[in-house]
Amino acid sequence: xxxxxxxxxxxxxxxxxxxxxxxxxxxxxxxxxxxxxxxxxxxxxxxxxxxxxxxxxxxxxxxxxxxxxxxxxxxxxxxxxxxxxxxxxxxxxxxxxxxxxxxxxxxxxxxxxxxxxxxxxxxxxxxxxxxxxxxxxxxxxxxxxxxxxxxxxxxxxxxxxxxxxxxxxxxxxxxxxxxxxxxxxxxxxxxxxxxxxxxxxxxxxxxxxxxxxxxxxxxxxxxxxxxxxxxxxxxxxxxxxxxxxxxxxxxxxxxxxxxxxxxxxxxxxxxxxxxxxxxxxxxxxxxxxxxxxxxxxxxxxxxxxxxxxxxxx
Amino acid sequence: xxxxxxxxxxxxxxxxxxxxxxxxxxxxxxxxxxxxxxxxxxxxxxxxxxxxxxxxxxxxxxxxxxxxxxxxxxxxxxxxxxxxxxxxxxxxxxxxxxxxxxxxxxxxxxxxxxxxxxxxxxxxxxxxxxxxxxxxxxxxxxxxxxxxxxxxxxxxxxxxxxxxxxxxxxxxxxxxxxxxxxxxxxxxxxxxxxxxxxxxxxxxxxxxxxxxxxxxxxxxxxxxxxxxxxxxxxxxxxxxxxxxxxxxxxxxxxxxxxxxxxxxxxxxxxxxxxxxxxxxxxxxxx
Ligand SMILES: Cc1ncc(C[n+]2csc(CCOP(=O)(O)OP(=O)(O)O)c2C)c(N)n1
Numbered sequence: 001x002x003x004x005x006x007x008x009x010x011x012x013x014x015x016x017x018x019x020x021x022x023x024x025x026x027x028x029x030x031x032x033x034x035x036x037x038x039x040x041x042x043x044x045x046x047x048x049x050x051x052x053x054x055x056x057x058x059x060x061x062x063x064x065x066x067x068x069x070x071x072x073x074x075x076x077x078x079x080x081x082x083x084x085x086x087x088x089x090x091x092x093x094x095x096x097x098x099x100x101x102x103x104x105x106x107x108x109x110x111x112x113x114x115x116x117x118x119x120x121x122x123x124x125x126x127x128x129x130x131x132x133x134x135x136x137x138x139x140x141x142x143x144x145x146x147x148x149x150x151x152x153x154x155x156x157x158x159x160x161x162x163x164x165x166x167x168x169x170x171x172x173x174x175x176x177x178x179x180x181x182x183x184x185x186x187x188x189x190x191x192x193x194x195x196x197x198x199x200x201x202x203x204x205x206x207x208x209x210x211x212x213x214x215x216x217x218x219x220x221x222x223x224x225x226x227x228x229x230x231x232x233x234x235x236x237x238x239x240x241x242x243x244x245x246x247x248x249x250x251x252x253x254x255x256x257x258x259x260x261x262x263x264x265x266x267x268x269x270x271x272x273x274x275x276x277x278x279x280x281x282x283x284x285x286x287x288x289x290x291x292x293x294x295x296x297x298x299x300x301x302x303x304x305x306x307x308x309x310x311x312x313x
Numbered sequence: 314x315x316x317x318x319x320x321x322x323x324x325x326x327x328x329x330x331x332x333x334x335x336x337x338x339x340x341x342x343x344x345x346x347x348x349x350x351x352x353x354x355x356x357x358x359x360x361x362x363x364x365x366x367x368x369x370x371x372x373x374x375x376x377x378x379x380x381x382x383x384x385x386x387x388x389x390x391x392x393x394x395x396x397x398x399x400x401x402x403x404x405x406x407x408x409x410x411x412x413x414x415x416x417x418x419x420x421x422x423x424x425x426x427x428x429x430x431x432x433x434x435x436x437x438x439x440x441x442x443x444x445x446x447x448x449x450x451x452x453x454x455x456x457x458x459x460x461x462x463x464x465x466x467x468x469x470x471x472x473x474x475x476x477x478x479x480x481x482x483x484x485x486x487x488x489x490x491x492x493x494x495x496x497x498x499x500x501x502x503x504x505x506x507x508x509x510x511x512x513x514x515x516x517x518x519x520x521x522x523x524x525x526x527x528x529x530x531x532x533x534x535x536x537x538x539x540x541x542x543x544x545x546x547x548x549x550x551x552x553x554x555x556x557x558x559x560x561x562x563x564x565x566x567x568x569x570x571x572x573x574x575x576x577x578x579x580x581x582x583x584x585x586x587x588x589x590x591x592x593x594x595x596x597x598x599x
Binding site for chain 2: 031033034035036037041053054055056057059060082083086087115116117118119120121285286287288291292295
C-alpha cells in the first residue's frame, strides 16, 4: 500500500464552522470545557460573542443550546461523544428533539479509538441512544472531507442532528469534490460476492479488507453508510435483492448501531442475514487506539478474517 | 501557624517529614507512569498528591493487607482522571505491584485511564465521568448509617472544574439536608480545569459561602501544608450533624515548576527533557 494520508476530523469541523460562521451570523457554538479537544475553541477565538464555554455542565449546555435555538440561532454543541450523547440524553430528548429546535450536536471522540482514557470515555453506545430519538438525525463521517460536507449540510437543514467524529486522524478517502446527501450512502467499491456497510474509521478498514479479500478471490462491495439516520433505504433494498447476507462494520456496540438500524428496516421487507462486526456488549479498555482496534478485531485484518470465515474462503 | 480560618494543626515534625517524603515519592511515581504511557493527567494528579498521601498514610482506617476490611474508611476519587496519584499511593502501600505503574493505560493491564473497581484492587468505585463520585460517596455514607457502622467514614475528592456539574450541587443539597456527618468532601481547588482557568470559564466561588448555605460544615486549608491537611481531617471527625467540605487551595502541577499553574499540563505527558527536569526538581535520587 502507498503512503496513507491522514487528516483530523475535528480540525475539519472547526475550519468548516469558522467558514460558516463568517457567512451566517446566526451560528452560535457551545462547548463544555472540552473546546481545546473538540476544537470549537478555534471558533471561539474567531467569534467570541457567538461562543459559550458552558463549563463542565453538559446538561445545561444542551438546555442553553435549545434556548438559543428558540431565539432563532443555529447552535452547534460539542463535547466528547460519551458525554454529549449520554450525560445529557434527557435534555436532548425533551429540550431539543421534542421541541424540534435547531441544535446540531457534533460529538468528537466516538468509539474505542479514544484509546488510553479507557472505558469511561469510549463511546460505543451513542449511535443507539441518539438514533432512537424522534426528530434526531445521525451522521458518522468517514474522513475530514466528508466531515466538512456534513457540517455544511446539517447547517442547511433545520432541526436536531447528531454528528459523530473521532479523536484519531482518519485516512483520507474523499477529495474536495465529494458531495454528501442526507439519506444517501456512497458505494466506494463494487464487488460481486458480497456487500459491506461501514461507518467512520471502519470505512477505510473495510476498503483495505476488501482489497485483501479480492486477492483471495472474494469480491466485495464496500459502502459508506454515513447517513445512519435517515438510512439510504433504496440502496439497502436494492442490495437486499442482490445478496442474502450483509456485513455491517462499526466502531460501536453491535446492539443498536448501524447493523441494527439496517436490520430494523430491511427485515420488514425481506428475509436477510446481517452479520455484524462491532463490539459485543462489553465495555472498552485502556490502550493505544491502534492496539484497541486490533484487539476488538475492527482493523482490516479482523474484518478480513471474519468475512473470509463466513464466506467459506 | 494559621490558615485562613485562623486554625491549623501542630503535628510532630517527624510525622510531617514522613508524609512529605511519601508525597514526594508518589509524585515521582505518578509522573514516571504518565511519562512511560505518554498519556494521562499530570496537573490534577500532582495537585492532589499531598491530600491523597495524608489520607492513605495517616488518616484513613485502612489495611493494605486486607483491602476489604469491614471496618475500613472509603476513599472515592470523583475526579477520576487523577487516577495516577491513587495508583502511586496504592503501589506505595503494596496494594498493587509497583511494576504495574509501568503499564499505566496500556492494553492488557490493570491500571486503566480512569479508576476501575473491577480491574484494580483498592478502587472502591469506578469514576471518570465527572460529577458522579460525590453522589456515590453519599450513597456509601448513607449505607454506613443504615448499618450503624458509626466509626467508618467516606472521603471523596472533587475537582474544582468538576464543581460545575449539576449533579454535584444536587448531592450537596441532599447531603446537607440529610446531615450526613460521616461524609467528607475535599475540593482540590487548583483553579484550573481542562480549557483553562476556572474563574474565567465558569467561576465557582465563593465556595465556603455556597457550601455553608447548603448546610455543610466547611474548612478552608492550604492543600499542600500537612499541618493544615491533618488539622482539617481531624476536625472532620467531630460529628456535628453536618457533612464536611474541606476546601483545599492547591496548585495544579504542584512540585514541578513548569507544570505549576499551567493549563497545558492538564492532560499532557512530559517529554524526555521535561521529565528529566521534573525528576531533578522532585529529587528523584535523594
Ligand atoms: C462529565 C465529564 N465531562 C467532561 C470530562 C472531560 N474532562 C476530563 S478532566 C476535565 C477537567 C477537570 O477539571 P477539574 O475538575 O478542575 O480537575 P483538575 O484540575 O483537578 O484536574 C474535563 C472537562 C469528563 N471527564 N467528564
